[in-house]
Amino acid sequence: MSLFRLDASIRDEGSHSRALADIVQATWREENPGVEVVRRDIGLHPLASTLWPLAVTASRLPEGDRSDAQRDAAREAAALADEVLNADSLLFALPLYNFGVSEHFKTWVDVMITDKRLSALKGRHAVAVLVRGGAYGAGTPREGWDHSTGWVKRILVDVWGLDLQTVELEFTLAGVNPALDQFIEMAEEMRVTATREAEELGRHLVAVPSLTEVNDLA
Amino acid sequence: MSLFRLDASIRDEGSHSRALADIVQATWREENPGVEVVRRDIGLHPLASTLWPLAVTASRLPEGDRSDAQRDAAREAAALADEVLNADSLLFALPLYNFGVSEHFKTWVDVMITDKRLSALKGRHAVAVLVRGGAYGAGTPREGWDHSTGWVKRILVDVWGLDLQTVELEFTLAGVNPALDQFIEMAEEMRVTATREAEELGRHLVAVPSLTEVNDLA
Numbered sequence: 001m002s003l004f005r006l007d008a009s010i011r012d013e014g015s016h017s018r019a020l021a022d023i024v025q026a027t028w029r030e031e032n033p034g035v036e037v038v039r040r041d042i043g044l045h046p047l048a049s050t051l052w053p054l055a056v057t058a059s060r061l062p063e064g065d066r067s068d069a070q071r072d073a074a075r076e077a078a079a080l081a082d083e084v085l086n087a088d089s090l091l092f093a094l095p096l097y098n099f100g101v102s103e104h105f106k107t108w109v110d111v112m113i114t115d116k117r118l119s120a121l122k123g124r125h126a127v128a129v130l131v132r133g134g135a136y137g138a139g140t141p142r143e144g145w146d147h148s149t150g151w152v153k154r155i156l157v158d159v160w161g162l163d164l165q166t167v168e169l170e171f172t173l174a175g176v177n178p179a180l181d182q183f184i185e186m187a188e189e190m191r192v193t194a195t196r197e198a199e200e201l202g203r204h205l206v207a208v209p210s211l212t213e214v215n216d217l218a
Numbered sequence: 219m220s221l222f223r224l225d226a227s228i229r230d231e232g233s234h235s236r237a238l239a240d241i242v243q244a245t246w247r248e249e250n251p252g253v254e255v256v257r258r259d260i261g262l263h264p265l266a267s268t269l270w271p272l273a274v275t276a277s278r279l280p281e282g283d284r285s286d287a288q289r290d291a292a293r294e295a296a297a298l299a300d301e302v303l304n305a306d307s308l309l310f311a312l313p314l315y316n317f318g319v320s321e322h323f324k325t326w327v328d329v330m331i332t333d334k335r336l337s338a339l340k341g342r343h344a345v346a347v348l349v350r351g352g353a354y355g356a357g358t359p360r361e362g363w364d365h366s367t368g369w370v371k372r373i374l375v376d377v378w379g380l381d382l383q384t385v386e387l388e389f390t391l392a393g394v395n396p397a398l399d400q401f402i403e404m405a406e407e408m409r410v411t412a413t414r415e416a417e418e419l420g421r422h423l424v425a426v427p428s429l430t431e432v433n434d435l436a
Contacts, residue, residue: 010270010274010275046271048266048267049321049322050264052228053228053261098324098328098331099372100324100327100369100372100373101324103267103270103324103328104267106316106321106324109316110315110321145376147365147368147372150365151317151318151365154317154318154365155317155318158363
């Protein structure tokens, strides 16, 4: 068994998405001691912004017609895809930034999609930790302003076919942004709930047979 | 009068968003001969993927506490914001990529938002050219799969307060992707309509007094 983990927070210390992903990972390793965790940190070590344009144009050319830069990009894209394709389970830790997707996660997804082997991901277990500084639920002033979660699920579920579970945490700026001081207690309750869910989802990564396995049994 | 134009297509030749933005720009210049157009091409010359993390952390520190890299990033962010703040009208040419926002446009917006002067943009005229390879309207199989337009308008209109008009073009992959061959005629009609709208919107950039001007008169 192996786990691929991707972190998109640009912070190391104080990152709530990393903290929750740590819990998912720890729970998963309790059940699978000694197995491999492959990490890709696109928040602290972002992919180059020129990688995707080079990789996607390379993917439309015969190998012999590619420039050196396109060849290098295609090789890097394939190595990034290998990390995911070689894993049994996937863990994504993704903050909301400026009401939208992490720029670095969009880049990583764009690069991944240049690889033609991704259909192999269908049915694999995945957990996405989705963290937002404010609150975006029904009835809040920012309802509809989370433009990240819909796209993240579109790619992970509808495009790649992952068997995805999510743990979502909001209001992580309560206690940081004074305008949210009235929500500190609510935010702490949310954090406790998300922590429990993260523990449960670490077990999900191993407890449920994947769709691939179900198909193999059929 | 001056125009700021941003292009996010990773293609030069064959880019539909560039072609439509060219029409908006040409119409605008007919009405304002000899005036300045400042261009920022984030598709062909993407901003570095480390720029935003450095600029946003810099923006939260006193100048004396910033690293050299943070100081450079804050300076670059301010220069990018200057380009926009110094323009009377704004033109954005934005493709949909992988059902989401252009990674390079998200980066540019993230960087812009580190600058505290953006409230000055309120009421300025802007045109966004929004181009999609497939069709995402009501009743189509991909209804709801355009996860870019909502976020783009959220930032340009709700966050920055621009007086935004859009010209939207779909099905630009008809004639390229054989699966869309049945839609070639419809796509051509869409292109003719979008071309006419682009001409009209070039006039919009100059014809309507901006909110700022209205306020100045009040």
